[in-house]
Amino acid sequence: MALQLTARRPARTAGRVALSLLQALVVAVGATSAVFLLMRLIPGDPARILAGPGGNVTDEQIELTRRELGLDDPLPVQYWDWISAAFRGDFGTSLVLGERVSDLLGDRLVVTAQLSAYSFLLAVALAIPLSVVAARWQGAAADRAARLVGSTGIAVPSFWLALLLIILFQGYLPIFGYVPVSESLTDHLVHMILPAIALGAGFAALVFETNRAGLVETLSSDYVRTARAFGIPEWRVYGRYALRNAFLPTLTILGIQAGALMSGALLVENAFALPGMGRLVVQGVLSRDYPVVQACILVIVVIFVAVNLLMDVVYAVVDPRVRRSRGRV
Structure with a gap:
């Protein structure tokens, strides 16, 4: 009986660790999803800002900038592209500063x-x-x-x-x-x-x-x-x-x-x-x-x-x- 209890403890410990990691993953995904959506609800278009001064920017230039930045993709695609790259250690490039x-x-x-x-x-x-x-x-x-x-x-x-x-x-x-x-x-x-x-x-x-x-x-x-x-x-x-x-x-x-x-x-x-x-x-x-x-x-x-x-x-x-x-x- 003692041997059975001893053998079960590592399994229980592994199960607790796996559950904690799963909870951590859910929290991380939930928080990043909320921020991802809230950022896109803020008034203003980064493509318009980056395309150039407002008076000299055409709609074609804005659309081209948006396409180059991947902002024309559906939101689920944008989120998946970002979060999958982030888990590999690649957080992308700053849209404004142009640095990693x-x-x-x-x-x-x-x-x-x-x-x-x-x-x-x-x-x-x-x-x-x-x-x-x-x-x-x-x-x-x-x-x-x-x-x-x-x-x-x-x-x-x-x-x-x-x-x-x-x-x-x-x-x-x-x-x-x-x-x-x-x-x-x-x-x-x-x-x-x-x-x-x-x-x-x-x-x-x-x-x-x-x-x-x-x-x-x-x-x-x-x-x-x-x-x-x-x-x-x-x-x-x-x-x-x-x-x-x-x-x-x-x-x-x-x-x-x-x-x-x-x-x-x-x-x-x-x-x-x-x-x-x-x-x-x-x-x-x-x-x-x-x-x-x-x-x-x-x-x-x-x-x-x-x-x-x-x-x-x-x-x-x-x-x-x-x-x-x-x-x-």
Whole structure:
């Protein structure tokens, strides 16, 4: 019987992985299809824009440009041609800039990834310790102040906070531009401080509220009271019993929001004039550059799905109840 259970576990694991990949594929296809259709609903014809100045363009020239770009094909054909090439790593050529989209994405993806990573680290470094302090002194002035700041952080949009930070810190910190790490690490970090705060504030507030609520509930549980009754030190009660169990819902939030940071970075990048994917998307939408916008959205969706798949694995490793439930027949 034990041998049969052992033999079935790899099959169940493979089945779960296949199901997760299938769900990821459905999400990717759905998101890219929606963007593909929405881009073509935006008023304006890229063929007319690219054919030349409006007063000197004939209908024949517009039709020729549309045919050269493949825009005269039915929408299902256009979508299949693009998505099949994208899965081979070919995102096409920018209609406006005339460069390969993969080349345009390279450096800009690095900037967006850096901003998302800094925001994530900043949020976790602030939210987790503050949630522990707030739960430890629940109802005290520090707890009420932290909850007020947390509620405000959740309610304030990132782009509005970005504009506020620009107004407040103008003249004290760099508010526009980007410095690569290869040029100067110090200047790079200084230029990324305000964008990271603007993007990570709402994330930090959400992590704080989630982890604090989990800690408050866990600290009132029977096994924590029993641990204290046995004289176990308070730091060990928090670290081994309370914080570990309370962190499981927070881990789910971290996984979901880590992928969402990539999309949130699009607005913040434009506010601080960072040369990331956000500015590229805005420029692509304004110029009806279909391949650029579609490639950016596809990359963001793939990163979001990959992060969530990774967090599913981490959650199963951290929570022994998941491992036991998945090990049953």
